[in-house]
Amino acid sequence: MDRKTATIQDVARIAGVSTATVSRTLSKPSVVAKSTREAVLDAVAETGYRVNATASNLRRQRTGTVIVLLPNLANPFFSQILAGLASVLTPAQLGMLIADTQSGPDPEERLRHYLTSGQADGLILLDGTLSPEALAIPGRPPVVLACEWMGHDLPSVRVENARGAALAVGHLARLGHRRIGHVTGPRGNVLTETRLEGFCAALQELGLPLDDHWVLEGDFSMDSGAAAGRAWLGMTDRPTALFLSSDEMAIGFLGEVQRAGIRVPEDVSIVGFDNIEIAQHLSPGLTTIRQPRTQIGVRAAELLLAMIETGSLTGPSELIEVEFIVRGSAGVPPA
Amino acid sequence: MDRKTATIQDVARIAGVSTATVSRTLSKPSVVAKSTREAVLDAVAETGYRVNATASNLRRQRTGTVIVLLPNLANPFFSQILAGLASVLTPAQLGMLIADTQSGPDPEERLRHYLTSGQADGLILLDGTLSPEALAIPGRPPVVLACEWMGHDLPSVRVENARGAALAVGHLARLGHRRIGHVTGPRGNVLTETRLEGFCAALQELGLPLDDHWVLEGDFSMDSGAAAGRAWLGMTDRPTALFLSSDEMAIGFLGEVQRAGIRVPEDVSIVGFDNIEIAQHLSPGLTTIRQPRTQIGVRAAELLLAMIETGSLTGPSELIEVEFIVRGSAGVPPA
DNA sequence: TTCATACTTGTAAACGATTACATTCTTTGT
DNA sequence: ACAAAGAATGTAATCGTTTACAAGTATGAA
Numbered sequence: 129m130d131r132k133t134a135t136i137q138d139v140a141r142i143a144g145v146s147t148a149t150v151s152r153t154l155s156k157p158s159v160v161a162k163s164t165r166e167a168v169l170d171a172v173a174e175t176g177y178r179v180n181a182t183a184s185n186l187r188r189q190r191t192g193t194v195i196v197l198l199p200n201l202a203n204p205f206f207s208q209i210l211a212g213l214a215s216v217l218t219p220a221q222l223g224m225l226i227a228d229t230q231s232g233p234d235p236e237e238r239l240r241h242y243l244t245s246g247q248a249d250g251l252i253l254l255d256g257t258l259s260p261e262a263l264a265i266p267g268r269p270p271v272v273l274a275c276e277w278m279g280h281d282l283p284s285v286r287v288e289n290a291r292g293a294a295l296a297v298g299h300l301a302r303l304g305h306r307r308i309g310h311v312t313g314p315r316g317n318v319l320t321e322t323r324l325e326g327f328c329a330a331l332q333e334l335g336l337p338l339d340d341h342w343v344l345e346g347d348f349s350m351d352s353g354a355a356a357g358r359a360w361l362g363m364t365d366r367p368t369a370l371f372l373s374s375d376e377m378a379i380g381f382l383g384e385v386q387r388a389g390i391r392v393p394e395d396v397s398i399v400g401f402d403n404i405e406i407a408q409h410l411s412p413g414l415t416t417i418r419q420p421r422t423q424i425g426v427r428a429a430e431l432l433l434a435m436i437e438t439g440s441l442t443g444p445s446e447l448i449e450v451e452f453i454v455r456g457s458a459g460v461p462p463a
Numbered sequence: 464m465d466r467k468t469a470t471i472q473d474v475a476r477i478a479g480v481s482t483a484t485v486s487r488t489l490s491k492p493s494v495v496a497k498s499t500r501e502a503v504l505d506a507v508a509e510t511g512y513r514v515n516a517t518a519s520n521l522r523r524q525r526t527g528t529v530i531v532l533l534p535n536l537a538n539p540f541f542s543q544i545l546a547g548l549a550s551v552l553t554p555a556q557l558g559m560l561i562a563d564t565q566s567g568p569d570p571e572e573r574l575r576h577y578l579t580s581g582q583a584d585g586l587i588l589l590d591g592t593l594s595p596e597a598l599a600i601p602g603r604p605p606v607v608l609a610c611e612w613m614g615h616d617l618p619s620v621r622v623e624n625a626r627g628a629a630l631a632v633g634h635l636a637r638l639g640h641r642r643i644g645h646v647t648g649p650r651g652n653v654l655t656e657t658r659l660e661g662f663c664a665a666l667q668e669l670g671l672p673l674d675d676h677w678v679l680e681g682d683f684s685m686d687s688g689a690a691a692g693r694a695w696l697g698m699t700d701r702p703t704a705l706f707l708s709s710d711e712m713a714i715g716f717l718g719e720v721q722r723a724g725i726r727v728p729e730d731v732s733i734v735g736f737d738n739i740e741i742a743q744h745l746s747p748g749l750t751t752i753r754q755p756r757t758q759i760g761v762r763a764a765e766l767l768l769a770m771i772e773t774g775s776l777t778g779p780s781e782l783i784e785v786e787f788i789v790r791g792s793a794g795v796p797p798a
Numbered sequence: 799t800t801c802a803t804a805c806t807t808g809t810a811a812a813c814g815a816t817t818a819c820a821t822t823c824t825t826t827g828t
Numbered sequence: 829a830c831a832a833a834g835a836a837t838g839t840a841a842t843c844g845t846t847t848a849c850a851a852g853t854a855t856g857a858a
Binding site: 409 | 468511513515516517518520521526528535536538539541542543545546549553558559560561562563579580581582602685688689714715717718719721722740741743744745746747748
């Protein structure tokens with residue numbers, strides 16, 4: 129058909145109107161007369177015109193992009209969140225620029241860069257390790273935190289992390305466990321700390337002992353879960369149950385101890401966090417705490433969208449419920 | 464400091480030169496005199512000026528974006544490929560717009576849309592289900608296929624899929640298996656077909672029987688692997704080993720049969736495909752075929768980058784080697 | 799008839815960069 | 829000393845939209 133893509137000028141000429149009218153027809157159809165609207169739409173169809181997003185963005189002083197900053201793109205936990213984000217952002221004509229903080233040298237510097245570069249209309253931050261101080265930049269775009277964050281009133285989407293930990297402890301206690309261990313995420317991470325606090329508070333409430341040796345530090349990865357498994361195997365005074373701060377770590381732990389001949393849940397009970405897809409396909413199925421990841425993405429995107437449209441830097445936060453999922457990996461303690 | 468972000472005009476004024484000189488200083492420093500260059504760079508530093516990518520793109524008739532089209536964002540298999548893509552595209556000032564074909568109704572229509580909308584300087588296609596006919600669009604941007612694709616000379620990054628299947632069959636045959644089954648991906652998908660062909664050819668070459676009942680159709684997902692597991696459990700004439708076209712399916716299969724009391728590899732041997740991270744953390748570890756996913760992403764991005772820079776619609780293809788990974792899930796057949 | 803009001807539409811100035819072309823100032827060879 | 833070539837810089841058009849403002853037309857009330 130057309131050698132080059134049609135511009136708004138072409139459409140205007142063919143429809144016999146001005147470019148202003150074409151633009152209006154496309155953005156606010158209600159303000160143009162029905163007959164003109166039809167003529168314009170016909171011309172659009174005839175030329176196959178599509179608005180040039182770059183020109184539109186330039187004129188409207190926006191970028192058409194939001195940046196999503198997450199710790200590690202290769203972590204499957206985030207892919208569903210991304211899917212949720214995309215489902216809201218794409219219809220709003222916003223592209224997602226995805227960047228991870230681990231690939232570069234200085235994550236906080238990266239964050240600062242994105243905030244100052246003016247390359248985005250907004251930013252969604254999924255990394256709980258970055259300190260919120262880095263957000264104190266004048267003229268920055270709106271930011272939504274899609275993870276727990278303490279002591280700041282920035283808009284965020286969080287899940288009931290402490291409650292999730294309490295649910296896990298409660299379940300294990302009800303099964304009869306009195307020696308319950310915990311594998312944390314990386315220290316300093318807000319998710320780590322919140323879940324750890326929830327864990328300790330729940331133990332205390334139930335009058336259960338807390339041994340420092342039973343709290344192992346991980347980093348949410350399967351490898352660190354496997355390392356925790358080796359540590360557990362080497363203990364003289366093993367807890368009979370463990371709550372792990374991520375399903376990935378639970379998987380690593382499970383595989384490691386199973387390969388050492390330990391039976392789950394007969395010899396040790398484990399509870400994970402996240403309910404990633406694979407949890408139900410393990411043997412035994414992984415008892416865990418479900419986070420609705422797609423929903424987290426959707427809500428974060430909606431929050432950000434509202435801020436972008438109103439030009440506001442603040443907004444409401446959202447607390448998303450968790451749900452306890454009982455499968456086979458937690459049972460009664462060994463006799 | 465500045466209420467608004469500085470423009471090239473501000474820099475020009477402060478440096479006492481024209482905007483043309485500022486632009487040249489930033490893009491081709493060699494053509495401006497040393498003294499002016501320094502003055503300009505000082506002014507840039509003073510104002511904190513950063514070029515407005517939108518304006519630059521508009522003038523240069525590009526978009527600064529490449530679209531990555533994949534079947535399903537929530538599939539962890541793709542996240543590492545994305546990481547590889549990002550590591551090349553980001554330094555080249557290109558953002559990635561990630562879209563999945565499964566969320567909308569008509570994937571081919573989506574593809575056509577992206578190709579005609581002029582919203583991207585290039586496109587990377589990771590979905591082997593889409594037919595290449597949809598690419599026959601005049602004036603479309605360069606495209607790189609990052610998956611197997613038959614009968615087309617479009618630039619692509621592929622892995623040795625058929626050889627991977629042959630490696631799996633060879634390994635199982637060497638262990639003594641004579642009744643080997645296969646769980647495929649979705650029919651019509653090029654990966655599915657190529658691996659199936661490789662599987663059949665290898666069986667034939669080794670003089671092993673091929674029973675149609677032993678070839679089950681899956682869709683690469685864990686759920687479909689679990690379904691295949693149930694189908695296998697219900698067979699009267701079970702194969703002693705199975706090659707599954709994805710690790711995810713292998714995981715689903717493994718969990719399903721293990722929960723039914725089947726021991727792996729004593730009762731049945733399984734081999735997967737992909738070597739996703741979790742493969743090594745299962746119990747038993749999953750014997751599989753490794754695809755270097757980050758590398759696939761990196762090479763695809765490099766290919767596309769070269770095409771964008773030369774303005775060419777064709778380019779070389781790349782074949783990436785696979786590697787057989789021996790773990791515990793395949794052993795000698797039961798007596 | 800006449801004026802106010804509401805509707806439509808057009809005019810033209812941005813948005814912020816890039817770059818072809820023109821201009822000015824140096825060199826350098828003869 | 830002068831023309832030609834080269835180097836450095838400036839001028840201004842351009843990329844494709846959006847939108848404030850102006851201008852025109854129709855409608856209805858007085």
